[in-house]
Amino acid sequence: MNVTLVGHPLSGKSTLFSALTGIDSTAEYGKTAKVGTVKVPDERVEWLAGLYKPKKITHAGLDFTDLPGLSFASAAEQAQSVKLIADIRQTDMIVLVLRAFDNPVVPAYRDRVDPGADLTELRSEFILCDMEQVSNRVDKLKVQITKPTPHREQYKKELELMEKALETLENEQPISSIIHSPDEAKMLRSFGFLTEKPWAVVVNVSESDQQEKPSVQIPADIAQLELCVSMEQELSRLSEEERGEFMSELGIETLAVDRLIACCYKTLGLVSFLTYGPDECRAWTIPANTSAVEAAGKIHSDIQRGFIRAEVVAFEDLKVAGDFRQAKAANKVRLESKQYQVQDGDVITFRFNV
Ligand SMILES: Nc1nc2c(ncn2[C@@H]2O[C@H](COP(=O)(O)OP(=O)(O)OP(=O)(O)O)[C@@H](O)[C@H]2O)c(=O)[nH]1
Ligand SMILES: [Mg+2]
Known part of the structure; x- marks a missing residue:
């Protein structure tokens, strides 16, 4: 999964990207897109590692892209920005x-x-870009449905949806607001419409005014983070120890970038399940509502193919019990079948036979 940092020139995207990934991309003066993977902070992995002392600890990862700034202040910059939008x-x-x-x-x-x-300018530009794409598609579909092709019925359905999308955009509403079924979501997703995508806002404030009230109006379901x-x-850039000292001095509990990563993970509908052992303690990323057998496939296709049962304990139960043996004694360990929907924080051992 990929998250892209988007904004006007000099809003702090590359600085944020560097805070997130440790990759310095400011040196390139933002001319090209850059991708970096971040570790999704998860204390549960550390807790398991403390218990099992594995050779390796692996966190879930999330990709971030740093994009040059979007400017619409002149025709030339506008043309450049439209190219960048294709990346988004x-x-x-x-x-x-x-x-x-x-x-x-x-x-x-x-x-x-x-x-x-x-924010208003960026959202308006996104709406305009989507509008152009949707109306091109509408024109094409109108021709398609006059032809006796086997896909005619499907084109008709799509045309209906695209016309609805166009009307929505004309009313300055995002395409995401017209999605009511997985089918519609699937059809629309393939076009990569900007206003269909999940989004969040980072307000890059000065060092001095971090306590101020949010200054941006956004829909209630959109996350807004103020950070410097x-x-x-x-x-x-500090060592872990120095950072800890600095944070406790300032009374900061969590790094804002960590909050941002967690927010993106959640907004993307992702959850983590955990595995443990002497070799590795690890968090695995899956979409919410993934079945146990699909989750097994994430680790190895053999485990999916030979799936027998998943031995599951919720992380919180495991933590309260102290270790796996005591969790078992307290009846907190369940045997689940293929269709079980894996929950965030499930600690799982797969039983399989190939
Ligand atoms: N005072 C202050 N300066 C900042 C902050 N964030 C970024 N800057 C400065 O603003 C300048 C631009 O920051 P970048 O992170 O390169 O901005 P950008 O959005 O990547 O810029 P483009 O890629 O050119 O669009 C740099 O000199 C940063 O040091 C901030 O929170 N406070
Ligand atoms: Mg930049």
């Missing part, structure tokens, strides 16, 4: 990075520091 169509989630920090040496987009206006990107980058 490939991503699974968009994080909009909005500038709210003061910094006299960093020019502000359109000479304003106004995250609300930036440059401070996060500085924190990420």
Whole structure:
């Protein structure tokens, strides 16, 4: 799964990317997209590792892409931005990075520091881009349904949906608002519409005003994080020990970048199950509502093929019990069959036979 950082020029995307991934991409002056994998923070993996002292600890991962800034301030920049938008169509989630920090040496987009206006402009551009794509598709489908092809019925259905999408966009609403069934979701997803994608907002505030109220109006179901990107980058460059000291001095419990990663993971509908043993303690990423047999396939196709049962204990139960043996004694370990829906934090041992 991939999350792309999107925003106007000099909003702090590359600085945030570097705080997230440790990769310095500011040096390239943001000319190309860059991808980096981050470790999804999960204390449960560490707890298991403390118990089993494995040779290896593996966290779940999430990919982030740093994209050059989108500018619509001139025709030439607009043309450049439209090209970049093609890249965004490939991503699974968009994080909009909005500038709210003061910094006299960093020019502000359109000479304003106004995250609300930036958000409105970006969302409007996304709507326009989707509109163009949808109306092209509508024109094509209108021709297609006049032909006696075997797919005619399907084209008709799609046309109906696309016309609804067009109307929605004309009313300045996102395409995501018209999805009511998995079928519709599937049909729309393949086009990579920008307003169909899950998204979140990062308001990049100054070092001094992190306590201020959020300044941006967004729908209630969209996550908004206020963070000072440059401070996060500085924190990420410290050693773990120094960082710990610094954070307790400032009264910070979790790094904002860690909160952002967790927020993206959740927004993408992802959950983790855990495995343990002397070789490796590990978190595995699956979409919510994955069955036990599919989860087994994530580890190895043999385990999926020869699946017998999944021995499952919820992490919290395991933690309370102290270890696996005591969890078993307390009747907290269940044997589940293929169809069991794996829950976030399930600690699983698969029984299989090949
Ligand atoms: N004071 C302050 N400066 C910041 C903050 N975030 C970024 N900057 C500065 O703003 C400048 C631009 O930051 P980048 O992270 O390169 O911005 P960007 O969005 O990647 O820019 P483009 O890729 O050119 O669109 C750098 O000089 C950063 O140090 C912040 O939170 N506070
Ligand atoms: Mg950049």
